[in-house]
Amino acid sequence: MAVARRSQRTRTLLFALLLVGVTLVTIDSRAAHGGVLGQVRGRLHDGLAPVQSATHAALAPLGNFLTGAADYGSLRAENDRLRRQIAAMQAQSIAAAAATAEAQAIIAGAHLSFVGSIPTVQALVIDQGSSNFDNAITLDKGSADGLAVGQPVVAAGVGGPAGGATPGGLVGSVGAVSAHTATVDLLTDPGAVVGVSLPGANTGTAEGVGPGSPLKVTVISTAAAPPQVHKGDAVATSGLPLERYPAGIPVGTVASVTTSSTNAEPAVTLKPLVDLGRLDVVEVELWSPQTAAGAAPAGTAGP
Amino acid sequence: MVTADRRRGRPGGHRRAVSPPGRARLRIAALAVLALLVQATVAADLRVAGAAPDLLLVVGLAAAIRGGAAHGVVVGFAAGLLGDLYASGTPVGLEALTFCLVGYGVGALRDNVLPAGRLLTPVLAFAATVAAVVVFVVLGDLVGQHQLVLAGRGALVRVTLVEAAWSALLAVPVSWAYARAGRGSAGVDRLGGRPEVLAAR
Numbered sequence: 001m002a003v004a005r006r007s008q009r010t011r012t013l014l015f016a017l018l019l020v021g022v023t024l025v026t027i028d029s030r031a032a033h034g035g036v037l038g039q040v041r042g043r044l045h046d047g048l049a050p051v052q053s054a055t056h057a058a059l060a061p062l063g064n065f066l067t068g069a070a071d072y073g074s075l076r077a078e079n080d081r082l083r084r085q086i087a088a089m090q091a092q093s094i095a096a097a098a099a100t101a102e103a104q105a106i107i108a109g110a111h112l113s114f115v116g117s118i119p120t121v122q123a124l125v126i127d128q129g130s131s132n133f134d135n136a137i138t139l140d141k142g143s144a145d146g147l148a149v150g151q152p153v154v155a156a157g158v159g160g161p162a163g164g165a166t167p168g169g170l171v172g173s174v175g176a177v178s179a180h181t182a183t184v185d186l187l188t189d190p191g192a193v194v195g196v197s198l199p200g201a202n203t204g205t206a207e208g209v210g211p212g213s214p215l216k217v218t219v220i221s222t223a224a225a226p227p228q229v230h231k232g233d234a235v236a237t238s239g240l241p242l243e244r245y246p247a248g249i250p251v252g253t254v255a256s257v258t259t260s261s262t263n264a265e266p267a268v269t270l271k272p273l274v275d276l277g278r279l280d281v282v283e284v285e286l287w288s289p290q291t292a293a294g295a296a297p298a299g300t301a302g303p
Numbered sequence: 304m305v306t307a308d309r310r311r312g313r314p315g316g317h318r319r320a321v322s323p324p325g326r327a328r329l330r331i332a333a334l335a336v337l338a339l340l341v342q343a344t345v346a347a348d349l350r351v352a353g354a355a356p357d358l359l360l361v362v363g364l365a366a367a368i369r370g371g372a373a374h375g376v377v378v379g380f381a382a383g384l385l386g387d388l389y390a391s392g393t394p395v396g397l398e399a400l401t402f403c404l405v406g407y408g409v410g411a412l413r414d415n416v417l418p419a420g421r422l423l424t425p426v427l428a429f430a431a432t433v434a435a436v437v438v439f440v441v442l443g444d445l446v447g448q449h450q451l452v453l454a455g456r457g458a459l460v461r462v463t464l465v466e467a468a469w470s471a472l473l474a475v476p477v478s479w480a481y482a483r484a485g486r487g488s489a490g491v492d493r494l495g496g497r498p499e500v501l502a503a504r
Binding site for chain 1: 340345346347348350353354372373380384387390391392393396397398399400403407410414440447451453455458462466
Protein backbone atom coordinates (compact mmCIF):
# COMPACT_ATOMS: atom_id res chain seq x y z
CA MET A 1 0.00 0.00 0.00
CA ALA A 2 2.79 2.38 1.00
CA VAL A 3 4.74 1.43 -2.11
CA ALA A 4 1.74 2.18 -4.33
CA ARG A 5 1.22 5.52 -2.60
CA ARG A 6 4.89 6.40 -3.05
CA SER A 7 4.75 5.49 -6.76
CA GLN A 8 1.64 7.61 -7.21
CA ARG A 9 3.32 10.58 -5.48
CA THR A 10 6.42 10.20 -7.68
CA ARG A 11 4.33 10.11 -10.86
CA THR A 12 2.46 13.25 -9.78
CA LEU A 13 5.80 14.95 -9.12
CA LEU A 14 7.08 13.83 -12.52
CA PHE A 15 4.10 15.30 -14.34
CA ALA A 16 4.35 18.56 -12.40
CA LEU A 17 8.04 18.94 -13.21
CA LEU A 18 7.48 18.02 -16.84
CA LEU A 19 4.90 20.77 -16.99
CA VAL A 20 7.37 23.24 -15.48
CA GLY A 21 10.02 22.11 -17.95
CA VAL A 22 7.75 22.53 -20.97
CA THR A 23 6.74 25.99 -19.72
CA LEU A 24 10.39 27.03 -19.34
CA VAL A 25 11.29 25.74 -22.80
CA THR A 26 8.35 27.65 -24.30
CA ILE A 27 9.18 30.91 -22.49
CA ASP A 28 12.89 30.76 -23.36
CA SER A 29 12.28 29.80 -26.98
CA ARG A 30 9.86 32.72 -27.45
CA ALA A 31 12.27 35.15 -25.80
CA ALA A 32 15.00 33.89 -28.18
CA HIS A 33 17.30 33.18 -25.20
CA GLY A 34 16.79 36.73 -23.90
CA GLY A 35 14.44 37.94 -21.17
CA VAL A 36 14.66 36.98 -17.53
CA LEU A 37 16.12 33.54 -18.19
CA GLY A 38 18.77 35.11 -20.43
CA GLN A 39 19.71 37.49 -17.62
CA VAL A 40 19.98 34.62 -15.15
CA ARG A 41 22.25 32.82 -17.62
CA GLY A 42 24.40 35.94 -17.96
CA ARG A 43 24.77 36.33 -14.19
CA LEU A 44 25.73 32.67 -13.82
CA HIS A 45 28.39 33.03 -16.53
CA ASP A 46 29.73 36.19 -14.87
CA GLY A 47 29.93 34.44 -11.52
CA LEU A 48 31.79 31.43 -12.90
CA ALA A 49 34.16 33.37 -15.18
CA PRO A 50 37.03 33.92 -12.67
CA VAL A 51 37.06 30.24 -11.65
CA GLN A 52 36.90 29.15 -15.27
CA SER A 53 39.79 31.40 -16.31
CA ALA A 54 42.01 29.96 -13.61
CA THR A 55 41.15 26.30 -14.13
CA HIS A 56 41.11 26.46 -17.93
CA ALA A 57 44.69 27.74 -17.99
CA ALA A 58 45.78 25.00 -15.59
CA LEU A 59 43.91 22.14 -17.27
CA ALA A 60 44.31 23.01 -20.94
CA PRO A 61 47.48 20.85 -21.28
CA LEU A 62 45.63 17.82 -19.89
CA GLY A 63 42.74 18.44 -22.29
CA ASN A 64 45.13 18.77 -25.22
CA PHE A 65 46.83 15.51 -24.21
CA LEU A 66 43.50 13.63 -24.10
CA THR A 67 42.42 15.09 -27.42
CA GLY A 68 45.77 14.24 -28.98
CA ALA A 69 45.68 10.68 -27.63
CA ALA A 70 42.19 10.14 -29.02
CA ASP A 71 43.12 11.60 -32.40
CA TYR A 72 46.48 9.81 -32.74
CA GLY A 73 45.44 7.59 -35.66
CA SER A 74 43.86 10.40 -37.61
CA LEU A 75 46.81 12.71 -36.90
CA ARG A 76 49.21 10.14 -38.37
CA ALA A 77 47.07 9.77 -41.47
CA GLU A 78 46.81 13.54 -41.70
CA ASN A 79 50.62 13.82 -41.46
CA ASP A 80 51.10 11.37 -44.36
CA ARG A 81 48.50 13.18 -46.39
CA LEU A 82 50.17 16.54 -45.74
CA ARG A 83 53.58 15.19 -46.83
CA ARG A 84 52.11 14.08 -50.15
CA GLN A 85 50.31 17.38 -50.48
CA ILE A 86 53.51 19.38 -49.92
CA ALA A 87 55.28 17.41 -52.65
CA ALA A 88 52.44 18.11 -55.06
CA MET A 89 52.24 21.73 -54.03
CA GLN A 90 55.93 22.34 -54.66
CA ALA A 91 55.35 21.48 -58.30
CA GLN A 92 52.30 23.66 -58.53
CA SER A 93 53.52 26.46 -56.31
CA ILE A 94 53.96 29.04 -59.06
CA ALA A 95 50.50 28.50 -60.51
CA ALA A 96 48.94 28.27 -57.04
CA ALA A 97 50.63 31.46 -55.90
CA ALA A 98 49.39 33.25 -58.99
CA ALA A 99 45.84 31.94 -58.48
CA THR A 100 45.89 32.83 -54.79
CA ALA A 101 47.22 36.29 -55.56
CA GLU A 102 44.52 36.76 -58.16
CA ALA A 103 41.78 35.65 -55.77
CA GLN A 104 43.16 37.89 -53.04
CA ALA A 105 43.41 40.77 -55.46
CA ILE A 106 39.77 40.30 -56.48
CA ILE A 107 38.67 40.17 -52.87
CA ALA A 108 40.90 43.08 -51.90
CA GLY A 109 39.87 45.16 -54.86
CA ALA A 110 36.18 44.56 -54.30
CA HIS A 111 36.08 45.24 -50.58
CA LEU A 112 38.87 46.72 -48.61
CA SER A 113 36.92 49.47 -46.96
CA PHE A 114 37.48 48.85 -43.29
CA VAL A 115 39.47 45.69 -42.69
CA GLY A 116 42.34 46.73 -40.45
CA SER A 117 40.70 49.93 -39.23
CA ILE A 118 38.07 48.25 -37.03
CA PRO A 119 38.91 48.43 -33.32
CA THR A 120 39.23 45.02 -31.66
CA VAL A 121 39.19 43.60 -28.15
CA GLN A 122 41.37 40.62 -27.35
CA ALA A 123 39.66 37.98 -25.23
CA LEU A 124 40.62 34.70 -23.63
CA VAL A 125 38.53 31.60 -24.29
CA ILE A 126 37.51 30.32 -20.86
CA ASP A 127 35.10 27.59 -21.94
CA GLN A 128 35.01 25.53 -25.13
CA GLY A 129 31.37 24.62 -24.57
CA SER A 130 30.23 22.73 -21.49
CA SER A 131 27.70 20.59 -23.32
CA ASN A 132 28.45 18.27 -26.21
CA PHE A 133 25.68 19.97 -28.17
CA ASP A 134 26.79 23.50 -27.37
CA ASN A 135 28.55 24.77 -30.49
CA ALA A 136 29.77 27.90 -28.76
CA ILE A 137 32.68 29.22 -26.73
CA THR A 138 32.74 31.58 -23.76
CA LEU A 139 35.07 34.60 -23.58
CA ASP A 140 36.36 36.43 -20.53
CA LYS A 141 35.19 39.82 -21.86
CA GLY A 142 31.67 41.20 -21.89
CA SER A 143 29.57 44.31 -22.35
CA ALA A 144 31.77 46.15 -19.83
CA ASP A 145 34.58 45.83 -22.41
CA GLY A 146 32.45 47.05 -25.29
CA LEU A 147 31.26 43.69 -26.60
CA ALA A 148 27.76 43.43 -28.06
CA VAL A 149 25.65 40.75 -29.70
CA GLY A 150 26.44 40.22 -33.37
CA GLN A 151 30.04 41.43 -33.37
CA PRO A 152 32.41 39.36 -35.54
CA VAL A 153 35.04 37.27 -33.79
CA VAL A 154 38.32 36.27 -35.44
CA ALA A 155 41.20 34.17 -34.21
CA ALA A 156 44.35 36.03 -33.39
CA GLY A 157 47.67 35.19 -34.99
CA VAL A 158 46.50 32.50 -37.39
CA GLY A 159 48.20 32.30 -40.77
CA GLY A 160 46.20 32.51 -43.94
CA PRO A 161 46.01 30.05 -46.80
CA ALA A 162 49.31 28.72 -48.07
CA GLY A 163 51.12 30.54 -45.32
CA GLY A 164 49.76 33.89 -46.39
CA ALA A 165 49.85 36.91 -44.17
CA THR A 166 46.18 37.30 -43.27
CA PRO A 167 45.58 38.63 -39.78
CA GLY A 168 43.50 35.58 -38.86
CA GLY A 169 40.34 33.79 -39.76
CA LEU A 170 36.68 34.13 -38.90
CA VAL A 171 35.59 32.26 -35.78
CA GLY A 172 31.95 33.32 -35.50
CA SER A 173 29.92 36.08 -33.93
CA VAL A 174 28.96 37.12 -30.41
CA GLY A 175 25.67 35.37 -29.64
CA ALA A 176 25.04 36.51 -26.07
CA VAL A 177 26.76 38.94 -23.79
CA SER A 178 26.75 39.62 -20.06
CA ALA A 179 28.74 42.20 -18.11
CA HIS A 180 31.97 40.21 -17.96
CA THR A 181 31.56 37.29 -20.34
CA ALA A 182 30.36 36.70 -23.88
CA THR A 183 29.24 33.60 -25.73
CA VAL A 184 30.40 33.22 -29.31
CA ASP A 185 28.36 31.18 -31.77
CA LEU A 186 30.92 29.36 -33.88
CA LEU A 187 31.10 29.44 -37.64
CA THR A 188 30.32 25.72 -37.79
CA ASP A 189 27.09 26.10 -35.82
CA PRO A 190 24.19 24.83 -37.95
CA GLY A 191 22.47 28.20 -37.50
CA ALA A 192 25.47 30.24 -38.71
CA VAL A 193 25.37 31.83 -42.16
CA VAL A 194 28.19 33.91 -43.62
CA GLY A 195 28.09 35.84 -46.88
CA VAL A 196 31.24 35.03 -48.87
CA SER A 197 33.00 36.21 -52.00
CA LEU A 198 33.84 33.57 -54.59
CA PRO A 199 36.24 33.76 -57.50
CA GLY A 200 34.99 35.41 -60.67
CA ALA A 201 32.98 38.12 -58.89
CA ASN A 202 30.51 35.58 -57.55
CA THR A 203 29.02 35.60 -54.08
CA GLY A 204 27.51 32.93 -51.92
CA THR A 205 26.61 31.92 -48.41
CA ALA A 206 28.57 29.55 -46.23
CA GLU A 207 26.42 27.66 -43.73
CA GLY A 208 27.57 25.69 -40.72
CA VAL A 209 26.68 22.01 -40.61
CA GLY A 210 28.13 21.00 -37.27
CA PRO A 211 31.40 20.89 -35.34
CA GLY A 212 34.23 19.32 -37.30
CA SER A 213 32.34 19.40 -40.59
CA PRO A 214 33.19 21.74 -43.48
CA LEU A 215 30.83 24.62 -44.23
CA LYS A 216 28.33 24.19 -47.03
CA VAL A 217 28.56 26.95 -49.62
CA THR A 218 25.57 27.96 -51.70
CA VAL A 219 26.23 30.18 -54.70
CA ILE A 220 23.52 32.82 -54.61
CA SER A 221 24.48 35.10 -57.46
CA THR A 222 26.79 34.43 -60.32
CA ALA A 223 28.35 36.32 -63.14
CA ALA A 224 27.49 35.21 -66.68
CA ALA A 225 29.55 32.04 -66.48
CA PRO A 226 29.33 29.48 -63.64
CA PRO A 227 31.92 30.22 -60.94
CA GLN A 228 35.31 28.60 -61.46
CA VAL A 229 35.98 27.47 -57.92
CA HIS A 230 38.96 25.27 -57.23
CA LYS A 231 40.02 23.24 -54.26
CA GLY A 232 42.27 25.35 -52.03
CA ASP A 233 40.86 28.71 -53.13
CA ALA A 234 40.79 31.29 -50.35
CA VAL A 235 37.34 32.58 -49.44
CA ALA A 236 36.59 35.72 -47.46
CA THR A 237 33.48 37.49 -46.24
CA SER A 238 31.66 39.47 -48.90
CA GLY A 239 30.51 42.35 -46.70
CA LEU A 240 27.48 43.04 -48.85
CA PRO A 241 24.78 45.32 -47.41
CA LEU A 242 22.82 43.70 -44.55
CA GLU A 243 25.60 41.13 -44.02
CA ARG A 244 26.56 40.40 -40.42
CA TYR A 245 30.29 40.64 -41.14
CA PRO A 246 32.50 43.31 -42.69
CA ALA A 247 34.19 42.52 -45.98
CA GLY A 248 37.52 40.81 -46.31
CA ILE A 249 37.69 38.57 -43.24
CA PRO A 250 39.22 35.26 -44.38
CA VAL A 251 36.73 32.47 -43.73
CA GLY A 252 38.40 29.36 -45.10
CA THR A 253 39.69 27.46 -48.07
CA VAL A 254 37.64 25.45 -50.52
CA ALA A 255 37.71 21.82 -49.35
CA SER A 256 35.77 20.23 -52.20
CA VAL A 257 34.07 21.20 -55.44
CA THR A 258 31.53 18.89 -57.02
CA THR A 259 29.90 19.64 -60.33
CA SER A 260 26.86 17.91 -61.67
CA SER A 261 25.12 17.88 -65.01
CA THR A 262 21.81 18.86 -63.43
CA ASN A 263 23.03 21.97 -61.63
CA ALA A 264 25.00 24.84 -63.19
CA GLU A 265 26.49 25.89 -59.85
CA PRO A 266 29.03 23.56 -58.28
CA ALA A 267 28.48 22.11 -54.80
CA VAL A 268 31.24 23.66 -52.70
CA THR A 269 32.42 22.95 -49.17
CA LEU A 270 34.70 25.18 -47.16
CA LYS A 271 37.21 24.29 -44.47
CA PRO A 272 37.50 27.03 -41.83
CA LEU A 273 40.97 28.58 -41.56
CA VAL A 274 40.88 28.42 -37.81
CA ASP A 275 40.83 25.20 -35.79
CA LEU A 276 37.64 25.97 -33.88
CA GLY A 277 38.16 23.11 -31.48
CA ARG A 278 41.36 24.55 -30.03
CA LEU A 279 40.90 28.23 -29.47
CA ASP A 280 42.71 30.03 -26.71
CA VAL A 281 42.73 33.71 -27.69
CA VAL A 282 40.40 35.53 -30.07
CA GLU A 283 39.85 39.09 -31.26
CA VAL A 284 36.38 40.58 -31.16
CA GLU A 285 35.82 43.25 -33.80
CA LEU A 286 33.79 46.14 -32.37
CA TRP A 287 31.71 46.33 -35.52
CA SER A 288 28.09 45.87 -36.44
CA PRO A 289 26.10 46.58 -39.61
CA GLN A 290 24.57 49.51 -37.71
CA THR A 291 27.95 51.07 -36.84
CA ALA A 292 29.05 50.60 -40.43
CA ALA A 293 25.88 52.33 -41.60
CA GLY A 294 26.43 54.96 -38.90
CA ALA A 295 29.57 56.02 -40.69
CA ALA A 296 27.25 57.38 -43.37
CA PRO A 297 25.61 60.76 -42.70
CA ALA A 298 23.09 60.44 -39.89
CA GLY A 299 19.95 62.43 -39.54
CA THR A 300 17.24 59.97 -40.37
CA ALA A 301 17.06 58.64 -36.81
CA GLY A 302 14.75 60.28 -34.29
CA PRO A 303 11.78 62.51 -34.77
CA MET B 304 13.02 39.85 19.08
CA VAL B 305 14.56 36.98 20.94
CA THR B 306 12.42 34.67 18.88
CA ALA B 307 13.62 36.30 15.67
CA ASP B 308 17.26 36.04 16.75
CA ARG B 309 16.78 32.40 17.55
CA ARG B 310 15.14 31.79 14.23
CA ARG B 311 18.05 33.34 12.34
CA GLY B 312 20.63 31.50 14.40
CA ARG B 313 22.27 34.71 15.64
CA PRO B 314 24.60 34.75 18.67
CA GLY B 315 22.54 34.59 21.78
CA GLY B 316 19.85 32.54 20.13
CA HIS B 317 19.69 28.79 19.55
CA ARG B 318 20.26 27.41 16.04
CA ARG B 319 17.17 25.93 14.57
CA ALA B 320 17.58 22.18 14.32
CA VAL B 321 17.54 20.84 10.76
CA SER B 322 16.02 17.38 10.42
CA PRO B 323 18.13 14.57 8.89
CA PRO B 324 16.14 14.62 5.62
CA GLY B 325 16.61 18.39 5.50
CA ARG B 326 20.36 18.05 5.99
CA ALA B 327 20.43 15.38 3.29
CA ARG B 328 18.67 17.77 0.90
CA LEU B 329 21.22 20.49 1.62
CA ARG B 330 24.12 18.11 1.02
CA ILE B 331 22.57 16.87 -2.23
CA ALA B 332 22.05 20.48 -3.39
CA ALA B 333 25.69 21.21 -2.58
CA LEU B 334 26.74 18.14 -4.58
CA ALA B 335 24.75 19.36 -7.60
CA VAL B 336 26.31 22.84 -7.39
CA LEU B 337 29.76 21.28 -7.05
CA ALA B 338 29.04 19.20 -10.17
CA LEU B 339 28.12 22.39 -12.05
CA LEU B 340 31.38 24.03 -10.97
CA VAL B 341 33.43 21.03 -12.05
CA GLN B 342 31.49 20.79 -15.31
CA ALA B 343 32.06 24.47 -16.10
CA THR B 344 35.73 24.44 -15.24
CA VAL B 345 37.21 21.00 -15.71
CA ALA B 346 34.92 18.76 -17.74
CA ALA B 347 34.90 20.88 -20.90
CA ASP B 348 38.69 20.51 -21.12
CA LEU B 349 38.49 16.73 -20.92
CA ARG B 350 37.15 16.10 -24.39
CA VAL B 351 37.86 12.75 -26.00
CA ALA B 352 36.98 12.57 -29.70
CA GLY B 353 35.10 15.83 -29.28
CA ALA B 354 32.89 14.68 -26.42
CA ALA B 355 33.11 15.73 -22.80
CA PRO B 356 31.54 14.12 -19.73
CA ASP B 357 28.24 15.50 -18.45
CA LEU B 358 28.64 15.54 -14.70
CA LEU B 359 25.20 16.99 -14.03
CA LEU B 360 23.62 14.07 -15.85
CA VAL B 361 25.77 11.70 -13.81
CA VAL B 362 24.51 13.33 -10.60
CA GLY B 363 20.92 12.85 -11.78
CA LEU B 364 21.63 9.21 -12.59
CA ALA B 365 23.37 8.67 -9.25
CA ALA B 366 20.29 10.07 -7.54
CA ALA B 367 18.06 7.62 -9.38
CA ILE B 368 20.36 4.66 -8.75
CA ARG B 369 20.89 5.40 -5.06
CA GLY B 370 17.61 7.05 -4.17
CA GLY B 371 15.02 5.62 -6.53
CA ALA B 372 12.48 7.28 -8.80
CA ALA B 373 11.56 10.17 -6.48
CA HIS B 374 15.20 11.21 -6.15
CA GLY B 375 15.80 10.67 -9.86
CA VAL B 376 12.92 12.95 -10.82
CA VAL B 377 13.73 15.83 -8.46
CA VAL B 378 17.52 15.77 -8.58
CA GLY B 379 17.48 15.05 -12.31
CA PHE B 380 15.27 18.07 -12.93
CA ALA B 381 17.33 20.35 -10.69
CA ALA B 382 20.66 19.21 -12.16
CA GLY B 383 19.29 19.58 -15.68
CA LEU B 384 18.06 23.07 -14.88
CA LEU B 385 21.53 24.04 -13.63
CA GLY B 386 22.97 22.69 -16.87
CA ASP B 387 20.36 24.59 -18.88
CA LEU B 388 21.22 27.85 -17.15
CA TYR B 389 24.90 27.34 -17.85
CA ALA B 390 24.63 26.16 -21.47
CA SER B 391 23.79 28.70 -24.12
CA GLY B 392 22.79 26.88 -27.29
CA THR B 393 19.52 25.24 -26.22
CA PRO B 394 16.46 26.65 -24.43
CA VAL B 395 16.24 26.58 -20.64
CA GLY B 396 14.26 23.53 -19.53
CA LEU B 397 15.34 21.10 -22.23
CA GLU B 398 18.01 19.35 -20.15
CA ALA B 399 15.76 19.56 -17.09
CA LEU B 400 13.00 17.72 -18.97
CA THR B 401 15.44 15.12 -20.29
CA PHE B 402 17.20 14.40 -16.98
CA CYS B 403 13.86 14.31 -15.17
CA LEU B 404 12.45 11.69 -17.56
CA VAL B 405 15.59 9.56 -17.56
CA GLY B 406 15.91 9.92 -13.78
CA TYR B 407 12.38 8.62 -13.39
CA GLY B 408 13.01 5.71 -15.73
CA VAL B 409 16.24 4.64 -14.03
CA GLY B 410 14.76 5.18 -10.57
CA ALA B 411 11.65 3.15 -11.39
CA LEU B 412 13.82 0.30 -12.67
CA ARG B 413 15.91 0.48 -9.53
CA ASP B 414 12.84 0.57 -7.27
CA ASN B 415 11.03 -2.33 -8.88
CA VAL B 416 13.27 -4.50 -11.02
CA LEU B 417 17.02 -4.15 -10.62
CA PRO B 418 18.72 -5.43 -7.49
CA ALA B 419 21.93 -3.92 -6.15
CA GLY B 420 25.10 -5.24 -7.75
CA ARG B 421 28.68 -4.27 -8.34
CA LEU B 422 28.28 -3.68 -12.07
CA LEU B 423 24.84 -2.14 -11.80
CA THR B 424 25.99 1.47 -11.47
CA PRO B 425 28.35 1.73 -14.48
CA VAL B 426 26.18 -0.40 -16.77
CA LEU B 427 23.02 1.49 -15.87
CA ALA B 428 24.83 4.83 -16.22
CA PHE B 429 26.08 3.86 -19.69
CA ALA B 430 22.63 2.76 -20.90
CA ALA B 431 20.85 5.72 -19.29
CA THR B 432 23.27 8.22 -20.85
CA VAL B 433 22.58 6.76 -24.30
CA ALA B 434 18.86 7.12 -23.55
CA ALA B 435 19.36 10.67 -22.24
CA VAL B 436 21.20 11.81 -25.37
CA VAL B 437 18.53 10.30 -27.61
CA VAL B 438 15.72 11.90 -25.59
CA PHE B 439 17.56 15.25 -25.56
CA VAL B 440 18.09 15.27 -29.32
CA VAL B 441 14.55 14.11 -30.13
CA LEU B 442 12.92 16.59 -27.72
CA GLY B 443 15.22 19.35 -28.98
CA ASP B 444 14.30 18.62 -32.58
CA LEU B 445 10.62 18.70 -31.61
CA VAL B 446 10.93 22.18 -30.08
CA GLY B 447 12.80 23.59 -33.06
CA GLN B 448 16.43 22.91 -32.10
CA HIS B 449 17.15 21.33 -35.48
CA GLN B 450 20.87 22.02 -35.18
CA LEU B 451 21.04 19.05 -32.79
CA VAL B 452 20.43 16.59 -35.62
CA LEU B 453 22.22 18.43 -38.42
CA ALA B 454 25.62 17.13 -37.33
CA GLY B 455 24.71 13.76 -38.81
CA ARG B 456 24.23 10.26 -37.49
CA GLY B 457 27.94 9.44 -37.27
CA ALA B 458 28.73 12.45 -35.10
CA LEU B 459 25.72 11.77 -32.88
CA VAL B 460 26.70 8.14 -32.35
CA ARG B 461 30.30 9.13 -31.55
CA VAL B 462 29.26 11.79 -29.03
CA THR B 463 26.70 9.47 -27.44
CA LEU B 464 29.10 6.57 -26.98
CA VAL B 465 31.95 8.69 -25.61
CA GLU B 466 29.64 10.55 -23.23
CA ALA B 467 28.14 7.23 -22.11
CA ALA B 468 31.62 5.84 -21.45
CA TRP B 469 32.46 8.92 -19.40
CA SER B 470 29.23 8.44 -17.42
CA ALA B 471 30.00 4.79 -16.73
CA LEU B 472 33.43 5.80 -15.46
CA LEU B 473 32.24 8.66 -13.28
CA ALA B 474 29.02 7.08 -12.01
CA VAL B 475 30.78 4.93 -9.42
CA PRO B 476 32.49 7.73 -7.46
CA VAL B 477 29.57 10.13 -7.95
CA SER B 478 26.98 7.63 -6.75
CA TRP B 479 29.18 6.85 -3.75
CA ALA B 480 29.29 10.58 -2.99
CA TYR B 481 25.53 10.77 -3.50
CA ALA B 482 24.92 7.93 -1.07
CA ARG B 483 27.01 9.77 1.54
CA ALA B 484 25.29 13.09 0.83
CA GLY B 485 21.81 11.57 0.86
CA ARG B 486 22.15 9.72 4.16
CA GLY B 487 19.04 10.42 6.20
CA SER B 488 16.66 10.68 3.26
CA ALA B 489 14.10 7.92 2.87
CA GLY B 490 15.05 6.89 -0.67
CA VAL B 491 18.79 6.58 -0.09
CA ASP B 492 18.34 4.77 3.21
CA ARG B 493 15.93 2.33 1.56
CA LEU B 494 17.99 1.56 -1.54
CA GLY B 495 21.64 2.19 -1.25
CA GLY B 496 22.87 3.74 1.93
CA ARG B 497 21.23 2.18 4.96
CA PRO B 498 22.60 3.89 8.04
CA GLU B 499 23.76 0.67 9.65
CA VAL B 500 25.59 -0.35 6.47
CA LEU B 501 27.29 3.02 6.11
CA ALA B 502 28.19 3.11 9.77
CA ALA B 503 29.87 -0.27 9.47
CA ARG B 504 32.09 0.94 6.57
